């Protein structure tokens with residue numbers, strides 16, 4: 001017989017593909033059925049054969065390998081949402097889920113999730129209770145506010161406040177604060193959605209109390225102050241303090257709402273960090289309502305916290321939108337446990353985000369050396385480099401806390417990074433000048449060893 005044409009070869013390969021029933025009985029495949037449910041194995045066989053068919057049509061000349069089923073099975077059995085090792089140095093990384101929770105918060109979620117709880121039952125009185133009651137007292141004590149409410153996230157908190165306090169009325173805000181937070185959350189759009197008329201005052205860099213005063217009308221519903229969160233205006237700038245807006249609002253009978261965003265419950269002192277107004281300072285300045293996120297600097301679960309004056313918070317609580325934005329029991333559980341750490345004065349050690357943001361540079365350097373030693377032991381070339389981390393999550397955009405990273409040398413950075421991201425556990429690092437850098441700020445020492453062994457496996461081309 002002469003040489004077969006590519007077309008005949010392709011037809012032969014396609015004909016040789018096994019049926020799903022044959023494949024299920026194959027000696028490389030059948031044993032996999034011992035550990036997984038049959039429908040999953042069938043699905044893996046289908047995917048493996050389909051993939052092989054697609055490859056053959058694209059010109060692949062290797063015959064089908066039944067061992068590939070296990071690879072598809074692994075991918076199918078793996079949850080879509082899974083842990084990631086964060087070697088980016090961005091602490092509140094929104095794409096990576098923002099704040100990792102304190103151990104106590106994790107344990108509380110597990111305990112509450114497993115069974116029933118007193119979410120809306122007052123156990124002392126045997127009467128219906130409020131889901132917010134579990135955290136209101138702590139929030140008031142920690143911020144000095146008269147009242148508090150919690151909704152799904154800070155975007156929801158803003159939407160609710162605008163809708164409840166200023167629907168059909170004008171809201172005055174500085175041109176320097178018409179921000180887009182990320183994920184398409186733009187203050188002007190939220191205003192429209194809430195049925196409020198946006199009244200812009202001042203300029204991008206300078207706005208004075210007099211600008212708000214001149215814009216006040218009988219139809220003004222709210223004075224709004226928005227934390228710039230993810231950007232900064234530097235240089236020739238001016239913005240009124242919350243206290244100055246409150247004085248104006250009180251004189252004219254208009255409430256003041258501050259969207260504080262990242263919201264530090266306590267001031268945060270660490271090298272390279274910038275100062276953030278604490279929630280308490282804004283409450284003390286007299287804002288009627290202050291909104292901030294649960295999973296940014298606070299370091300708790302995703303939530304939108306609202307604190308302020310009793311009358312204003314009660315209006316929010318009674319608004320129909322509040323029911324649609326309410327938090328679930330797992331959020332209440334995690335939030336209460338997180339707030340307890342603040343109450344007990346152990347926030348900087350017990351809450352991971354605060355601990356990571358305040359880790360001193362020498363500790364980070366020692367951790368980078370641990371990672372470098374593990375990589376070196378695996379015969380990989382690397383060096384420890386000084387760098388800066390980022391706070392992330394739209395917080396402290398100018399902060400550059402000094403950190404240390406390990407730069408991997410002599411490898412194709414992008415390819416190795418792709419493989420690390422796609423494997424298990426997934427690792428996300430940073431490409432810097434065509435090198436792969438692992439910032440150690442958000443790594444535990446155990447993570448360092450996992451990173452080293454996964455890098456070694458990837459670079460050697462071993463399956464992992």
Ligand SMILES: *Cc1c(COP(=O)(O)O)cnc(C)c1O
Pocket residue numbers: 153154155156158181185226227228229230259260261262292293294303304393394
């Ligand atoms: C981050 C942020 C928000 C949105 O908070 P989420 O909790 O992500 O919904 C709103 N306003 C400001 C100023 C922010 O920084």
